[in-house]
Amino acid sequence: MLDLWYKNAVIYCLDVKTFMDSKGDGVGDFQGLADRLDHIEALGCTCVWLLPFYPSPNRDNGYDITDFYGADPRLGTLGDFVTFIRAAHDRGLRVIVDLVVNHTSIDHPWFQAARRDRASPYRDWYVWSDEEPADKEEGVVFPGVQQATWTYDETAGAWYMHRFYKHQADLNIANPAVRAEIEKIMGFWLQLGVSGFRVDAVPFLIEHRGLEEQEKPKGDPHRYLTRMRDFLSWRKAEAILLAEANITMDEVDDYFGAEGDRMHLIFHFMLNQNLYLALAREDAEPIRRTMAATPQIAFQSQWASFLRGHDELDLGRLTDAERQECFAAFGPEPTMQIYGRGIRRRLAPMLHGDDRRLKLAYSLMFALPGAPMLFYGEEIGMGEDLSLKERDAVRTPMQWADEPNGGFSKAPADRLLRPVPETGPFNYRDVNVAAQRDRPGSLMDDLQRLIRVRRACPEVGWGRCTVLDVGESSVLGLRYDWERGTLVILHNLAERPVEVVIPADDLTGLRPLFCNEQDRTMRDAREPIALTAYGYRWLRAHGERR
Numbered sequence: 001m002l003d004l005w006y007k008n009a010v011i012y013c014l015d016v017k018t019f020m021d022s023k024g025d026g027v028g029d030f031q032g033l034a035d036r037l038d039h040i041e042a043l044g045c046t047c048v049w050l051l052p053f054y055p056s057p058n059r060d061n062g063y064d065i066t067d068f069y070g071a072d073p074r075l076g077t078l079g080d081f082v083t084f085i086r087a088a089h090d091r092g093l094r095v096i097v098d099l100v101v102n103h104t105s106i107d108h109p110w111f112q113a114a115r116r117d118r119a120s121p122y123r124d125w126y127v128w129s130d131e132e133p134a135d136k137e138e139g140v141v142f143p144g145v146q147q148a149t150w151t152y153d154e155t156a157g158a159w160y161m162h163r164f165y166k167h168q169a170d171l172n173i174a175n176p177a178v179r180a181e182i183e184k185i186m187g188f189w190l191q192l193g194v195s196g197f198r199v200d201a202v203p204f205l206i207e208h209r210g211l212e213e214q215e216k217p218k219g220d221p222h223r224y225l226t227r228m229r230d231f232l233s234w235r236k237a238e239a240i241l242l243a244e245a246n247i248t249m250d251e252v253d254d255y256f257g258a259e260g261d262r263m264h265l266i267f268h269f270m271l272n273q274n275l276y277l278a279l280a281r282e283d284a285e286p287i288r289r290t291m292a293a294t295p296q297i298a299f300q301s302q303w304a305s306f307l308r309g310h311d312e313l314d315l316g317r318l319t320d321a322e323r324q325e326c327f328a329a330f331g332p333e334p335t336m337q338i339y340g341r342g343i344r345r346r347l348a349p350m351l352h353g354d355d356r357r358l359k360l361a362y363s364l365m366f367a368l369p370g371a372p373m374l375f376y377g378e379e380i381g382m383g384e385d386l387s388l389k390e391r392d393a394v395r396t397p398m399q400w401a402d403e404p405n406g407g408f409s410k411a412p413a414d415r416l417l418r419p420v421p422e423t424g425p426f427n428y429r430d431v432n433v434a435a436q437r438d439r440p441g442s443l444m445d446d447l448q449r450l451i452r453v454r455r456a457c458p459e460v461g462w463g464r465c466t467v468l469d470v471g472e473s474s475v476l477g478l479r480y481d482w483e484r485g486t487l488v489i490l491h492n493l494a495e496r497p498v499e500v501v502i503p504a505d506d507l508t509g510l511r512p513l514f515c516n517e518q519d520r521t522m523r524d525a526r527e528p529i530a531l532t533a534y535g536y537r538w539l540r541a542h543g544e545r546r
């Protein structure tokens, strides 16, 4: 029996290091996180995604791992991890963790053994070249910070391949021993109680760059994703794979599998980028266009929707002109931009702290077909710290209260892993959980209600979605049908108030579920519906369909 819990999951992504420090050493830990699970539960989220928490020199915020079977000692022991898992399960929360197996830190014992000895069994766990590769400057992921994708290693006497920073050597995924080890890693964490993985850099796992043709696995490389899925499901039927795969729409089948037998969920990067374009233009057309271009996926597959995450807002799939529109609207200063393609800011500052637009943006994201994901701090509208390097700008500690260090830690401020913003409109005194809790109309209060409504609308996760032509380009009109339930959801992306008519001759009454203003009126589906500036309405078709 398949367990499709993820189809309607509400995912909360956090970094243990920056969530809550229980020991007062300036670094968040598992005990602190366990103490704050009530917050995540009260919000209504159903699944927690932990960013990497493994032993690491932390040159890429933990995505540079030195031991796949451990926990960073600053965060706690594996015992603390399991205690946290149990506390999460007690509250009905599932936990997924990052699976980062495209590469290891160059400090990993495997790489150290491999570089020192050509005869080491670990040599072939990585990708080497004796000659200087002609393509060594191609495919750089972090332009401006990363110089190349191959680096010469004196000790090894050879070049090693790294798609990311040079301290992250790529594993040779074509090597059966590496594949076996990846399964062992998955099996280990499943056994400790996780419900699956957010899989890092999925397209690179199957690219086999730097290998000779005869070294590459035969057949369609995407079949490896089926293999991962099979292994996962054999070990734990309810477990999921959530892919970080910024793919084009003609690759959708390859990654989900035409039968829905590869990745369970994939972040919809294309829709995310076009959503920002739509917000910038105050016109829903880029969203409609992207939804029309998104192929049908199998019933057991699902998109993951998001506004912001722990990386830059990547706008690389837009045209140059479209990207410039987004830069102008959301990140006009050079320091706000990164890697030539993105913005290293959080949502609230990008929307100038405009409460109306923030609430609209979240309501819109939750209304899209898929499972919504929130990045910690989004629920209160946290800002960024542009004085921090690269993407660390959006990774400042959680702001819990108007207390020293925002209530994140009792350590002296200069000992914190990263500073808590003290100045500017998003400082911890003005923006924190305690100030918004139980305050009707606060962003957090609104999100809590939104999540409750979204969870009571299984049509969004399960149903057939139709984009409605409501006659106003600024308005995104969505209709969901599932079993006997029908939803109509309207979002006005513009400041200009509008009136729209729903093209739904088969519907009679509409009952409001969630709106930007007080609305309890049952209405006739044929009557025009007014939307205020940045207004939205979630409506349920009431009674019999005609």
Ligand code: NOJ
Pocket (backbone or CB within 6 Å): 060, 063, 100, 164, 200, 201, 244, 310, 311
């Ligand atoms: C994608 C992660 O989201 C990012 O934070 C990281 O730098 C790269 N993968 C490399 O692991």
